[in-house]
Amino acid sequence: MKILPLLLYGVSAVAYAVHFARRDPAAGRAATASLLVAALAHTFVIGMQTMEVRHIPFASLPNVVSTFVWLLALSYLYLEITTEERAMGVFILPIAIGLQSISALTPGVEKVDPVLDSPWFWIHVASLLCAYASFALAGVLGLTYMLQFKEIKKKHLGYLYNRLPSLLTLDVMNSRAMTIGWVFLTVGVAVGVLWTAQARPLSPDDPNLRAMSLDDPKIFFAVLTWAVYSFALFARTRLGWTGRRAAWLSAVGFIIVLLNFLPIGYFVTTSHTFQ
């Protein structure tokens, strides 16, 4: 089931690459249309899964990754439609394809641990996924900013200069994506903490709940992520860290998010291994 959206994202990636290389408006429209189709197919797949298991497929990591890819595609489409800038598609689609492949190759069993059966859990996961999708966009915008900055500052106006959006556009979009991501991250982490505190007395022997502390890499990295983005927002408003510095922070932040999401989420964590 996850193969169909994966293939469609592949088609879309090719269209974005052709648009990027040739700057052909028709290829650009085809790219947007194909991504829209891919996102719709993905919506359908997630909808089917939701009907099947009677909840949004959040309870196994591969499904969570797939839902993240879906959110990323939707938020990128939103960005593209509001700014009419298509150049970032070539950077976003490889991320979507990579993550969707991981998700498609490691089928997860969607069984909800009774401990998790609480509205808090769904809010926790949904907020964090929205935060991660925003940070992924911010990271790509930051990367794009750095590439464009280098072209203009080094006075070498080449291939990328003609294709990438203006610096200020990238900076403004980056700032917006980080702010939105930070709000979701804050909500997600806060809900997680409150819910753990509430759940612990009810299931004192649950190994996951016992492991919920800063010693657990997943929680540690989540807090680190929050610290990095909080600093980035503070530095932008108070220290004038816009442009390249903000771009760097958003790229670093996204790398931490990705580390936490995949290798740590899959292999290292002791607190988030429900099932």
Add this chain to the structure above:
Amino acid sequence: MHVFLLGVSHQTAPIDVREQLDFSSRDVGAAVETLAARYSAGEAVVLSTCNRSEIYVASDDLERARQELVDFLGSYHGLPREAFESHIFVHADEDATRHLFRVAAGLDSLVVGEPQILGQVKDAFQVAATRQCAGPVLTRLFHTSFGVGKRVRSETGLGEGAVSVGFAAVALARKIFGRLDGRGVLVVGAGEISTLTAQHLRAQGVGEIVITSRTAAHADALAADVGGRAVPWSELRGSLAAADIVITATGSQRPILTRADIETVTDRRRGEPLFIIDIAVPRDVEPSVGEIEQVFLYNVDDLQAVVQENLSRRSAEISRAESIVSEEVERFAAWRRSRGAVPTVVALRQRFEQIRRAELQRLEHKLGPLTPEARAGVDEVTRLIVEKLLLAPTAHLKALPDEETQLAYTEAVNRLFELRDESPVAPAADEVDAEQPNRTRS
């Protein structure tokens, strides 16, 4: 019918000759009317810009057209033929078509790929069209040339990248700030390039343009030129604070803006970018200013390098543009050839129609008793049979690959159906042409 072109351009004639043969400063419409009246085809378009004066006509006799156009040029401009004859070029048919398509695409321009020429070609055609001087051949030719210009611009990078220092600066500003609405501009010192750049920026909708110069009169003049506000030289540093784009062009021997000056400003800008264009030689801004984060400093050499790079990128696109031109020349040639078959096609149709009517007439006594509906039916059926019979021959005659084959076919058809002795067919040519609407790419 041939397409014939005679003209001078920056490639064949020096400026003084082009000036003498210029139509644009006089009444182009009157010239076109005079020309069209002289030729049996009645088709003429005059394209006159500062780089070229070209006359396009449709004519049956190329040598006569050449003689008449040379005479016309001489008499219209009051010049002896010797004054310009060595500078003119003439092209016919495919060469003339290719020339116009290359002109419309910007391939024949002084600055390859410049966009104004397409508009000038359109205007030239419009002048002829409104005076009924552009017949079917030239209408088709010029409409196709507009399509070629559009195709080359959208399918190749021939018109891409700024090719003057002023435009290169504006393009850079747009890559830094995105939209330039409301951005503050400070011009320090007046000069040709700084004036041009300020004017380009004004056209992009920037906010206030503040101008300062050591000589207050220069600042005032430039302010009036670009719609800005002149301030005294003493306010230079104060004005820096409100500027997003700074253009410097003074004759000063020493830098007038130091790193310390700019750092004072950037500290207060909270990370907003600052774009400085230093056009002065020697430079007005300390080179180390370019090292400040969020400051983009370009001097005149940097901008020249950008222009050069854009120019070479444009030349790399020339071959792609030329192949589009060739494609369209071939297409137009096929259409023109198909027109060569028109008189034969018309004659053939008239012959068939004549036979049909004659036969109906002959059978009148048998058809007489039929009801009006049945008679109409007979008429309709016979008409349809004739239409069907003519469908394939008409298509083949119009699609013949070259003039030689066309001649052979026409001859054969003429003999087979004994067309020669029939009534003259030439006046009916336009009638058939009207059936085939002009295909325009717009």
